[in-house]
Amino acid sequence: MLYFSRWQIVAILAVVLAGLLYSAPNLLSQSQRDALPDWGPKNAMTLGLDLQGGSHLLMKVDRENLQAEKLNTLEDDIRRILREEKIGYRFSKSGDDGINVTLRDAADLATAKSKLEPLTRPVAAGLFGQGNVSEVAITEPSDGVLRLTLTPQGIDNAVSHAVTQSIEVITKRINGLGTSEPIVQRQGTDRVLVQYPGLQDPQKLKDIIGTVAKLTFHLVSSEMSAQDALAGRPPAGTEIKYEIDGERQVPYLIESRAMVDGENLTDAQPGFDQRTNEPIITFRFDTKGATRFCQVSSANIGRPFAIVLDNEIISAPVIRDAICGGSGQISGNFTVESANQLAVQLRAGALPAKLDFIEERTVGAGLGADAISAGKIASAVGALLVVAFMFIAYGFLGLIANVALIANVAMIIAALSILGATLTLPGIAGIVLTMGMAVDSNVLIYERIREERKNGRNLIQSFDAGFKQALATIVDANITTLIAAVILFYLGSGPVRGFAVTLAIGVVTTVFTAYTFTRLLVSLWVRYRRPTKLPDRLWGVIPEDTKIGFMKNRLFAFPLSAIAGIASVVLFFAVSLNYGIDFKGGTLVELQAKTGTADIGAIRTTLGDLNVGEVQVQEYGTPSEALVRVESQNMGDSAEQSTEAKIRNALSDEYEFRRVEVVGPTVSGELAQAGTIAVISALLAIMIYIWLRFEWQFALGAAIATLHDVILTIGMFAVLQLDFSLPSIAAILTIVGYSLNDTVVVYDRVRENLRKYKKMPIPELLDLSINQMLSRTILTSGTTLLALFALYFLGGEVLSSFTFAMIFGIVVGTYSSIFVAAPVLILFKLRPGQVGTPDAEPGGVEVSGAKGA
Secondary structure (H helix, E strand, C coil): CCCCCHHHHHHHHHHHHHHHHHHHHHHCCHHHHHCCCCCCCCCCCEECHHHHCEEEEEEEECHHHHHHHHHHHHHHHHHHHHHHCCCCEEEEECCCCEEEEEECCHHHHHHHHHHHHHHHCCEECCCCCCCEECCEEEEEEECCEEEEEECHHHHHHHHHHHHHHHHHHHHHHHHCCCCCCCEEEEECCCEEEEEEECCCCHHHHHHHHHCCCCEEEEEECCCCCHHHHHHCCCCCCEEEEEEEECCEEEEEEEECCCCEEHHHEEEEEEEECCCCCCEEEEEEECHHHHHHHHHHHHHCCCCEEEEEECCEEEECCECCCCCCCCEEEEECCCCHHHHHHHHHHHHHCCCCCCEEEEEEEEECHHHHHHHHHHHHHHHHHHHHHHHHHHHHHHCHHHHHHHHHHHHHHHHHHHHHHHHCCEECHHHHHHHHHHHHHHHHHHHHHHHHHHHHHHCCCCHHHHHHHHHHHHHHHHHHHHHHHHHHHHHHHHHCCCHHHHHHHHHHHHHHHHHHHHHHHHHHHHHHHHHHHCCCCCCCCCCCCCCCCCCCCHHHHHHHHHHHHHHHHHHHHHHHHHCCCEECHHHHCEEEEEEEECCCCCCHHHHHHHHHCCCCCCEEEEEECEEEEEEEEECCCCCCHHHHHHHHHHHHHHHCCCEEEEEEEEECHHHHHHHHHHHHHHHHHHHHHHHHHHHHHCCHHHHHHHHHHHHHHHHHHHHHHHHHCCEECHHHHHHHHHHHHHHHHHHHHHHHHHHHHHHHCCCCCHHHHHHHHHHHCHHHHHHHHHHHHHHHHHHHHHCCHHHHHHHHHHHHHHHHHHHHHHHCHHHHHHHCCCCHHHCCCHHHCCCCCCCCCCCCC
C-alpha cells in the first residue's frame, strides 16, 4: 500500500497542483484575474446573491390568464372565418375552455366544420412535449351546434412556449438596462427564474420584467357612445377600455380588433415633446406595420384611435391626416423614468403571457459584504482550530494531515471554479463542515496504524495495514454523506443546493486527499526519513486502551432516548415549529436604521397600521438592526408582493432594507413538500445502501439511530423555537449523513470483530468495538465541533440557527452511534455466524497483515 510508481507520484502531485492553481484566482481581484494569460486558469467562483447582494425573483406563467387569452383569440378566429363564409351563428361559452357555435341554419354545419378544421391542426410541441400537439378540438354536441374546446395538452404546450418566449423578452429587457451577467432561466415547466446581481431597487426590476407591455392601436367605435355601451351592451366586435386621467377613469368604446400591434415595432425611444417639453416615447413600425397604419389612417381621417398598453388606454388622439411615415409618438402621463422604462419594454417586445411573482429574495450589497467578511473570518478561525487540534493530537502525522487538508480545501474551491458553481453562505458552511469532517478519514487511518503497531506489527507493516484496513470504512462512511448531499441537491433549491454541491465535492476530495495524497506523503516520509517509531502525540488529549462498559448503560440509555423522542414528537404536534416563510409563506425583511438604533416599537406600530395581518418585529444582531416577519396574506401570490411594497413605502425613509424575502403560498407549499421528501428519501436510500453492505440488523439499527437523531433535532427546534426554514432541512440532512458516518464506522469495526471473535458474547464484542473506535470518535467530533463553533460565533446571524442545529445534531449523533445503534444489534439478536468472511463479501477488506513497502 505504501509503494508508488513514478508515474503514480507524478499523477497525484499533478492533481493536487492543479487544485492549487485553479483555486488561486479566487485570491485575486477581478482586474488581476483579467491580466492573467488566457492559457492559464483565471476563473473564480461566482458569488451567490447572499454574498454579493442582488435580487432573486421566481415568476410563474398565469395559466388561467393565458387560457382566457387563447379563448378570446379562438373566438376572434371563429368569427372571422364564419363571416367570410357568410354563415350565420350565435356564440355561447362552454366552461372556461370552450365555445359553443350555434348555426342559424343547420344545413351549414358541414361547411362550417370544414372551414374551422384548420384551427385544429397540430402545432410543434414545446420543450417538454413530444411530436405535435393539437390545441383545439371540434365536436358536435347536438344538431346545428359545433363546440370548439382548448385541449389540456394545447394549454400545456402554450405555457411551455410562453416560458421560452418570456425568457427571451426578459433577457432583452434586462440587457437594455446595461446589467452585467444577469441570470434568466427556465425552472420547471411554467416558471422563469431571474437573478440580478448588485441590484439595490428590486421594485424597479419587477416593474421592468413583470409588465406584459402589450401595445395595440384600436379605432374608437362610432356605433354608439361609451356611456350608452356601459348602460346597455357593447355591440359585437367592440369593448370598453379606460383612460386614466388623474383620479378619473374615462371610458372609450373601441373596436376589439387591433389595427396594428406592438409586434410591428422596430424601435422605441424616450424623448420630449417639442411643444410641451413633456416626456414622450417615439416609435417606428416595420414595413408591414407602416403600410397597415397608413391604410387604416387614410380611411379613417377625423376618427379618434386609442393607443392601448396592457388593457389601459394611454391616449386617444384624432387622426388629422394619413399617417404614412412609419413613425409616431406616444404621449401620456409619463415621467422621465417611466418613459425610459416603457421604451425598454417596447423594444424588447411584449411578454406572451402574464407572469405572477411567487418568490422574491433580495439582499443588499452591505449585507452581502458583511456575509463575506463573516464567512472569511469563520472559515479562517475554523481552519486554524482544526489544524492546531490535529497537530496536537498526532504530531508530525498531524502536520501531514494538515497539508492534505489544505490541498482538500484548494481542490474544493478549484472544482467550484471550474464548474462555474455559485458559492453561497450555506456553501461556505459546507466548506467549513468539510474541513471538520475531512480529518475523519485521516483519524481512521492514523488510529488504525497505532492499533496495528500495538498488536506487534513492525512500523512499515503498521502503516501498510492501517491504510488498507481503513479503506472500506472510509468509503462506506463518506458514501452515506454523499447520498444525503445528492438528494439535497435534487430536491433543494437556491442556496441549499449550493450547500449540497459544496458538500458533495468535499466528500470526493476528502476521500482522494486522505487515502491517496496522505498515503503518498507518508510513503515519502517513510522512504526518506526511515523512522523507527510512530511520532508521539504532543498532548495526551485522547484516551488510550479504554475499557468502558457501554452496553451496561443501555438499560438507562434506551429509556432516556425513548422519553426524549416521545417528548419531541409531542412538542412537534403541541407546540409546533417556528416555521419560516419558506414553509408558511409571507414576507421577511431585515432592516438597519440609517441613524441610531432601530425602534422596535415604532416599527411594530407603523406596520400594524398597514392592515397586513400579524406582524413580528425583533432585534436582529445589533441594536441598529431589526427583523420583520409578516404572515402570509392567504390571498394568492400577488397579495404577498403588495405587502412588501407597503412595508417598503412605510419604512424606506428611516431604514435600509438589507434583506427582503417574499414567498407566496405556491412556493411555500412546494418547499415544505420537497423538504419532507428529501429527509425521507435520504433515510431510505442510505438504509438500502447499508443493508447491501452489511446485514439487515445493521441497516435497521442505523435507520433507528438516524431517526432518533432527526426526531431529537426537530424537538430541539420546537423547544427553542428557532427559525425552521430551508437551511434547517439542509442541517437535518447533514446530521443524517454525519450520524450515519459515525454509525457506519462503529458498525464496520463490529463486523470485523465478529469475524475475529466468533465466540465472544455480543455485548462484550460491542464494548470492545466502541472502545477501539473511541479515540477516533472523540477526535472527529472534536474537530467538526471546533469548525462549527467558529461558524456559529463568527458566521453571522443568518447562519446561527443552521449551525446550532448541526452542533446539536453532531452531539446527539455521537451519542446515538454508541448508545442506540450498537445496543439495537443486541435487540435484533445479531450472531457472529451471520457475518460472512471478507472474501465472500463484496467490497470487504483483507484482515491479514500486509507486507512492508
